[in-house]
Amino acid sequence: xxxxxxxxxxxxxxxxxxxxxxxxxxxxxxxxxxxxxxxxxxxxxxxxxxxxxxxxxxxxxxxxxxxxxxxxxxxxxxxxxxxxxxxxxxxxxxxxxxxxxxxxxxxxxxxxxxxxxxxxxxxxxxxxxxxxxxxxxxxxxxxxxxxxxxxxxxxxxxxxxxxxxxxxxxxxxxxxxxxxxxxxxxxxxxxxxxxxxxxxxxxxxxxxxx
Ligand code: PRP
Ligand code: MG
Numbered sequence: 324x325x326x327x328x329x330x331x332x333x334x335x336x337x338x339x340x341x342x343x344x345x346x347x348x349x350x351x352x353x354x355x356x357x358x359x360x361x362x363x364x365x366x367x368x369x370x371x372x373x374x375x376x377x378x379x380x381x382x383x384x385x386x387x388x389x390x391x392x393x394x395x396x397x398x399x400x401x402x403x404x405x406x407x408x409x410x411x412x413x414x415x416x417x418x419x420x421x422x423x424x425x426x427x428x429x430x431x432x433x434x435x436x437x438x439x440x441x442x443x444x445x446x447x448x449x450x451x452x453x454x455x456x457x458x459x460x461x462x463x464x465x466x467x468x469x470x471x472x473x474x475x476x477x478x479x480x481x482x483x484x485x486x487x488x489x490x491x492x493x494x495x496x497x498x499x500x501x502x503x504x505x506x507x508x509x510x511x512x513x514x515x516x517x518x519x520x521x522x523x524x525x526x527x528x529x530x531x532x533x
Contacts, residue, residue, distance in 0.1 A: 326370045327517050328388040332397075333373040336502055339413040340392050344371075346528035347521070368517070377401065380505075389510035389518065396479060396500045400440045406505040409522050412533050414502030418443060420495040421486055422468045422475035428494050437467030438477040447477065447497055465489045 331337055331354075341351045353363035354371065363371040374382065376397040383391040383406065391406075394414050398407065418440070420428070437458045438444045448455045458473055465485055467473040479500060480486060486493065504525060511518055 324368070324517070325514075326364070326368060327390060327514060327521065329369055329371045329390045329392065330374050330379040330382045330388040331371055331392045332376045332379055332394065332502075336376070336392060336394060336414055337373060340411070340502065343411065343413065343525065343528050343532060346531065347524040383505060383507050386507055386509060389507050389514055390521070391505040393503060393505060394500055395503050396440065396443070398503060398505070399498065400442050402442060406508060407503045408506045408511075409504040409526055409529075411502040411504065411525070411529050413529075414500065416479050416481040416500045418447075418477060418497035418500065419480050419486075419493045420447070420475055420477055420497065421465075421480070421491045421493050423490065424492055426468065426475050426492075426494060428475075434474040435472070436475055436477055437464055437473035439464055440477060443497070444477040447495075465491055 331340060337354070341354055345351050349369060350366040353360065353365040354373070357363070361373050372382070372388065376393050379391040379393040380397065380401055380403055382388040396418070433454060433456060435456045435458060436444055436448070437460045439460055439462065441457045441459050444457050458467070460467060464476045464478045467476050468491065469489060475494065477497065480493070504522065506518060
């Protein structure tokens with residue numbers, strides 16, 4: 324039987340999802356001892372690749388992998404909702420609007436907002452009827468209001484430690500985030516029994532986790 328290819332988001336998602344894959348009976352020894360490897364075929368049923376979140380969707384949409392495991396933040400930013408098949412209880416966090424304590428969300432001048440997620444930010448401010456300038460940042464977004472690049476940020480909060488350690492406050496709570504298992508639609512038809520059984524065992528492992 325042909326292997327099912329899975330694109331897994333490397334980093335935090337990988338760290339949280341590997342125990343789940345193992346609980347679902349998938350051999351992840353290779354990923355656990357990976358060093359610089361990027362493809363893992365220890366389990367004869369699967370080929371797992373490690374990529375950055377947005378690239379999970381690129382591989383998935385091209386059909387070169389059948390399954391992706393990625394944060395809903397990435398799906399929402401790319402406005403790419405169509406393939407989500409399973410919500411996992413891992414990767415739970417939330418988008419927030421945050422800044423220093425002297426930030427005034429009611430101020431009338433046009434605000435500058437720094438974020439790694441310009442589309443989510445644009446939609447949020449459109450939703451509250453406010454026109455803002457958005458600056459795209461690649462990481463350490465919390466620096467922007469501290470260094471004077473922006474008035475506030477839209478970013479993800481998990482434990483709140485980064486905000487606390489940098490003296491930032493939450494001014495608005497936006498949408499929650501979690502990790503999702505997404506499937507290429509065509510692949511779902513081609514490999515239906517294999518994909519359905521994988522989704523079922525992941526769902527079971529995920530339920531047992533909480
Ligand atoms: C993420 C996010 C926040 C932080 C939230 O950043 O952008 O900065 O984690 O987690 P916490 O509430 O538990 O502190 P990440 O560490 O992924 O780095 P980056 O933003 O620089 O890419
Ligand atoms: Mg960060």
